[in-house]
Amino acid sequence: MSEEIEKQVAELEKQLKKLQKNQAKDQISIIAFSGDLDKMLAAMIIATGARAMDTEVKMFFTFWATAMLRDKKKCGTGKDFMSKMFGFMLPKGRNKAILSKMHMAGMGTAMLKRLMKKKNVASLDQLYEVAGIMGVKIMVCEMSMDLMGFKREEMIEYPDLDFCGVATFLANAKESAVQLFI
Amino acid sequence: MSEEIEKQVAELEKQLKKLQKNQAKDQISIIAFSGDLDKMLAAMIIATGARAMDTEVKMFFTFWATAMLRDKKKCGTGKDFMSKMFGFMLPKGRNKAILSKMHMAGMGTAMLKRLMKKKNVASLDQLYEVAGIMGVKIMVCEMSMDLMGFKREEMIEYPDLDFCGVATFLANAKESAVQLFI
Amino acid sequence: MSEEIEKQVAELEKQLKKLQKNQAKDQISIIAFSGDLDKMLAAMIIATGARAMDTEVKMFFTFWATAMLRDKKKCGTGKDFMSKMFGFMLPKGRNKAILSKMHMAGMGTAMLKRLMKKKNVASLDQLYEVAGIMGVKIMVCEMSMDLMGFKREEMIEYPDLDFCGVATFLANAKESAVQLFI
Numbered sequence: 001m002s003e004e005i006e007k008q009v010a011e012l013e014k015q016l017k018k019l020q021k022n023q024a025k026d027q028i029s030i031i032a033f034s035g036d037l038d039k040m041l042a043a044m045i046i047a048t049g050a051r052a053m054d055t056e057v058k059m060f061f062t063f064w065a066t067a068m069l070r071d072k073k074k075c076g077t078g079k080d081f082m083s084k085m086f087g088f089m090l091p092k093g094r095n096k097a098i099l100s101k102m103h104m105a106g107m108g109t110a111m112l113k114r115l116m117k118k119k120n121v122a123s124l125d126q127l128y129e130v131a132g133i134m135g136v137k138i139m140v141c142e143m144s145m146d147l148m149g150f151k152r153e154e155m156i157e158y159p160d161l162d163f164c165g166v167a168t169f170l171a172n173a174k175e176s177a178v179q180l181f182i
Numbered sequence: 183m184s185e186e187i188e189k190q191v192a193e194l195e196k197q198l199k200k201l202q203k204n205q206a207k208d209q210i211s212i213i214a215f216s217g218d219l220d221k222m223l224a225a226m227i228i229a230t231g232a233r234a235m236d237t238e239v240k241m242f243f244t245f246w247a248t249a250m251l252r253d254k255k256k257c258g259t260g261k262d263f264m265s266k267m268f269g270f271m272l273p274k275g276r277n278k279a280i281l282s283k284m285h286m287a288g289m290g291t292a293m294l295k296r297l298m299k300k301k302n303v304a305s306l307d308q309l310y311e312v313a314g315i316m317g318v319k320i321m322v323c324e325m326s327m328d329l330m331g332f333k334r335e336e337m338i339e340y341p342d343l344d345f346c347g348v349a350t351f352l353a354n355a356k357e358s359a360v361q362l363f364i
Numbered sequence: 365m366s367e368e369i370e371k372q373v374a375e376l377e378k379q380l381k382k383l384q385k386n387q388a389k390d391q392i393s394i395i396a397f398s399g400d401l402d403k404m405l406a407a408m409i410i411a412t413g414a415r416a417m418d419t420e421v422k423m424f425f426t427f428w429a430t431a432m433l434r435d436k437k438k439c440g441t442g443k444d445f446m447s448k449m450f451g452f453m454l455p456k457g458r459n460k461a462i463l464s465k466m467h468m469a470g471m472g473t474a475m476l477k478r479l480m481k482k483k484n485v486a487s488l489d490q491l492y493e494v495a496g497i498m499g500v501k502i503m504v505c506e507m508s509m510d511l512m513g514f515k516r517e518e519m520i521e522y523p524d525l526d527f528c529g530v531a532t533f534l535a536n537a538k539e540s541a542v543q544l545f546i
Contacts, residue, residue, distance in 0.1 A: 002184065002366065008373050009190050015380055016197055022387060023204060024541070026356065031544070033406055038245055042215055042363075045325075049348040055356070063402055086475060111268060112329075119329055143409070147476075147483055166413040174390065174419070174541045177206070177356045180213070180363040181406075181544040184366060191372050198379055205386060208538065220427055224397055224545075227507075231530040237538070293450060294511075301511055359388070359538045362395070362545040 027056035029173040031181045035064030035091060036100035037109060037124070043182045044127035050178075051134035058176070060169040062141035066148060068094045068124075069140060069155050076151030083149020090148065093156070094124040132159040139164050139172075209238035211355040213363045217246030217273060218282035219291060219306070225364045226309035233316035240358070242351040244323035248330060250276045250306075251322060251337050258333030265331020272330065275338070276306040314341040321346050321354075391420035393537040395545045399428030399455060400464035401473060401488070407546045408491035415498035422540070424533040426505035430512060432458045432488075433504060433519050440515030447513020454512065457520070458488040496523040503528050503536075 028050045032043045047057045061069055067090040079087065091097055098109045116123060122130065131138075138161045145152070145163065152163065173179045210232045214225045229239045243251055249272040261269065273279055280291045298305060304312065313320075320343045327334070327345065334345065355361045392414045396407045411421045425433055431454040443451065455461055462473045480487060486494065495502075502525045509516070509527065516527065537543045 002187070005187060005366070005369060005373060008377070009187060009194070012194055012373070012376055012380060013190070015384070016194060016201070019201055019380070019383055019387065020197070023201065024206070024388065028352075028356075031406075033403070033546075039215070042213075042245060045348055046352070050352055053349060053352060055352070063406060083479075086479060089472070108271070115265075115268060115329055115331075121325065121329055143485065147479055147485055149479075166409055167417060170392075170410070170414055170417060170419070170542075174392075176542075178352075178358075178361050179542050179544060180361060181546050182215075182363050184369070187369060191369060191376070194376055195372070198376060198383070201383055202379070205383065206388065210534075210538075221397070224395075224427060227530055228534070232534055235531060235534060237534070290453070297447075297450060297511055297513075303507065303511055360534075360540075360543050362543060364397075364545050 024177040025056065025175050026054075027058065027172075027176040028178040028180070029169070029176040030057070030059045031169070031179075032059050032061045032065040032068075033063050034100070034182060035067050035097060037097035037112070038099050039182050040065065040068055040094065040097055040124060041127070043180075044124065044131060045122075046180065046182075047136045048127060048130050048134055051131070051136055056176075057136045058139060058169075058172050059136060060139045060141060060164075062144045064090070066140060066144045066150060067091055068097060069138070069158075069161075070150065071154060071156045072096075074154045076149075076154040079149050079151070087149050094128065097124065128156070128158070135160065138162070139169060141166065141169075206359040207238065207357050208236075209240065209354075209358040210360040210362070211351070211358040212239070212241045213351070213361075214241050214243045214247040214250075215245050215363060216282070217249050217279060219279035219294070220281050221364050222247065222250055222276065222279055222306060223309070225362075226306065226313060227304075228362070228364075229318045230309060230312050230316055233313070233318055238358075239318045240321060240351075240354050241318060242321045242323060242346075242354075244326045246272070248322060248326045248332060249273050250279060251320070251340075251343075252332065253336060253338045254278075256336045258331075258336040261331050261333070269331050276310065279306065310338070310340070317342065320344070321351060323348065323351075388541040389420065389539050390418075391422065391536075391540040392542040392544070393533070393540040394421070394423045395533070395543075396423050396425045396429040396432075397427050398464070398546060399431050399461060401461035401476070402463050403546050404429065404432055404458065404461055404488060405491070407544075408488065408495060409486075410544070410546075411500045412491060412494050412498055415495070415500055420540075421500045422503060422533075422536050423500060424503045424505060424528075424536075426508045428454070430504060430508045430514060431455050432461060433502070433522075433525075434514065435518060435520045436460075438518045440513075440518040443513050443515070451513050458492065461488065492520070492522070499524065502526070503533060505530065505533075
């Protein structure tokens with residue numbers, strides 16, 4: 001009898017380990033897709049807020065959001081004509097981002113920025129700095145970089161910035177307790 | 183031998199309890215970010231649909247979506263000039279929401295509203311009422327309220343409405359089986 | 365003593381089975397809401413990328429995204445006037461989709477499509493074909509179909525396409541490791 005129980009217990013242990021391995025980690029995966037000021041603010045506030053709770057944060061910057069990561073003082077070389085044109089039309093860095101609503105010739109964006117200052121809400125610049133210090137990991141979509149003609153040397157300095165494909169990101173997202181497409 | 187097994191079983195029990203505690207609840211967390219009529223409709227249909235399946239629903243209203251919660255008959259007092267301006271430019275309540283596409287001088291929105299009536303699809307007003315009765319919890323982002331200059335007394339009457347920060351919401355989201363940013 | 369242990373082990377087995385049953389599957393649920401070219405591209409790239417990792421993918425097409433599934437060569441019959449009008453104003457099929465940003469009289473969309481061709485990024489047409497071959501399941505929101513006045517016979521040929529309500533989708537989403545609202 002005791003031998004049988006031993007077997008059962010061993011089997012339970014095995015199953016339990018498997019469950020533990022597959023359980024979602026205390027980690028948030030954010031797909032930053034939009035280049036709108038408001039959505040980028042939301043993404044960065046969620047990211048830094050989660051780090052303050054000691055939750056791991058991985059952000060995957062793709063499509064319009066990749067333009068947010070360009071350093072306005074840096075330039076990419078060896079671009080073809082189309083890439084140059086496309087890059088020229090996209091906002092260069094996060095300070096050029098505008099709201100998704102209330103365009104009104106830029107007045108909405110200007111008002112919000114003034115309100116944020118007045119109410120002591122962190123700006124995008126400050127949020128990126130805080131995110132870097134707090135250990136928010138930024139992963140940049142290689143396909144978007146290639147498509148939009150951005151070069152790695154154009155990107156901002158950031159403590160934990162990597163370039164990867166959608167597969168790497170999905171592997172991370174599947175392990176996370178929370179996933180958001182912003 | 184039997185003593186060793188007892189220890190193993192006790193350890194397994196402990197590990198199992200921990201797994202159970204960390205397992206995602208039958209709960210949906212929705213970040214309602216957008217103030218577009220179409221996205222708000224989607225969020226409310228998902229929320230009420232989930233309640234009909236007895237799933238817990240927590241909605242975190244942030245940024246443009248907070249304007250949806252303003253009662254058109256109420257007024258906030260003691261606002262500064264900028265907040266008054268900003269509040270004036272934002273839609274006052276859910277009936278002022280428009281589609282994210284097909285603006286055409288409001289024609290798209292009017293057509294959709296007529297189509298919804300004709301096809302017996304619940305309006306936003308009805309969806310909010312149903313959500314309240316069914317027990318959808320609404321959490322309003324304090325930072326957005328402050329930023330947009332909205333006062334608590336301006337908000338609609340709703341059975342289960344709270345004000346909180348992003349940390350409270352994230353703690354809820356991490357426990358949920360499903361999270362959506364809408 | 366041994367009898368007590370047996371009971372404990374049986375109880376543990378029961379609890380473990382329950383945990384295993386409730387654990388999220390290796391499955392991604394995507395709510396395709398937007399009819400923008402860029403967001404649809406992102407959704408399809410994530411979907412096919414996940415299938416390449418052998419993850420189950422279920423896409424729920426709702427609202428504007430349903431218009432993407434219309435076959436431009438097919439016609440629905442028996443529509444009332446409003447549905448005909450609404451259907452006429454919506455893009456007919458995925459090739460009519462435009463970017464959510466950079467409209468510039470269609471120039472942004474045309475440029476992106478040329479860039480995609482040049483950089484060997486799959487077009488929406490190719491992505492749908494690949495998705496079908498790889499086994500991405502498409503579920504179409506019945507309420508959206510009804511609201512927009514689309515008929516089933518208007519939809520594209522696709523290997524695994526079903527029509528369902530929000531409840532069916534939510535049941536799937538709750539089982540999934542990842543959920544995205546795009």
